[in-house]
Amino acid sequence: MDTPANLTxxxxxxxxxxxxxxxxxxxxxRQTKPQxxxxxxxxxxNDYIQLADLPLSNIDPNYPKLxxxxxxxxxxxxxTTLTALLLIIKPQPLMLTMAIIILTILVAALAIxxxxxxxxxxxxxxxxxxxxxxxxxxxxxxTALPYTRLQHVNLSQGPLERxxxxxxxxxxxxxxxMAEIDLPGINADLAEHLRQHLLSQATxxxxxxxxxxxxxxxxxxxxxxxxxxxxxxxxxxxxxNG
Numbered sequence: 578m579d580t581p582a583n584l585t586x587x588x589x590x591x592x593x594x595x596x597x598x599x600x601x602x603x604x605x606x607r608q609t610k611p612q613x614x615x616x617x618x619x620x621x622x623n624d625y626i627q628l629a630d631l632p633l634s635n636i637d638p639n640y641p642k643l644x645x646x647x648x649x650x651x652x653x654x655x656x657t658t659l660t661a662l663l664l665i666i667k668p669q670p671l672m673l674t675m676a677i678i679i680l681t682i683l684v685a686a687l688a689i690x691x692x693x694x695x696x697x698x699x700x701x702x703x704x705x706x707x708x709x710x711x712x713x714x715x716x717x718x719x720t721a722l723p724y725t726r727l728q729h730v731n732l733s734q735g736p737l738e739r740x741x742x743x744x745x746x747x748x749x750x751x752x753x754x755m756a757e758i759d760l761p762g763i764n765a766d767l768a769e770h771l772r773q774h775l776l777s778q779a780t781x782x783x784x785x786x787x788x789x790x791x792x793x794x795x796x797x798x799x800x801x802x803x804x805x806x807x808x809x810x811x812x813x814x815x816x817x818n819g
Contacts, residue, residue: 636761637741637762640741644692644696645692655685660678663677663678695714698712709721722750727749728751730779745759746761746763748760
């Protein structure tokens with residue numbers, strides 16, 4: 578009768594030891610478990626930067642005038658051609674011809690007005706880390722291009738823009754074939770200063786580019802020193818080719 582009791586008492590410590598051993602094995606795993614990314618405190622909606630509150634600058638006032646003249650000239654050509662077509666080439670009833678011409682004039686006037694209003698809505702701003710462009714009349718678009726992505730700045734000027742001393746500034750980002758910022762109506766004297774400023778900001782935002790080049794040169798020189806045989810083989814190959 579004593580033997581089963583002794584067996585039961587001796588088996589109990591063994592189970593506790595196994596449990597403690599399992600806990601000891603699992604404890605380091607819990608301690609070394611990587612913690613999640615620290616997102617920091619959440620921002621309230623009132624802390625968001627409102628795009629409508631950005632201090633933007635308007636383009637040169639000569640640009641809306643340029644579009645007004647260009648669109649007016651195009652409308653005049655279209656109306657004159659349509660009138661000649663209706664009255665001379667293919668004569669139509671007078672009332673129908675007058676209705677078509679009047680309707681065309683009204684549509685052209687509305688289009689010219691909308692083009693002029695849209696040109697007046699173009700605004701831009703240069704900030705510490707990015708350039709912002711806002712455009713659009715009914716559908717307003719706001720584009721922000723960080724200086725870290727800015728790769729190339731181009732200035733273009735057409736014949737009419739040259740007459741009004743205006744320039745179109747285009748900013749290209751890395752890996753994009755089209756301009757992300759297409760800013761027309763900039764004074765030619767101001768455009769070059771903007772271009773130089775944007776390029777300097779882009780260069781300052783990429784401080785690792787020169788360091789990476791120096792590091793690559795140093796690694797290449799170190800490899801050449803470690804492998805002098807490659808240099809001798811290349812020299813022998815050059816001499817043989819010569």
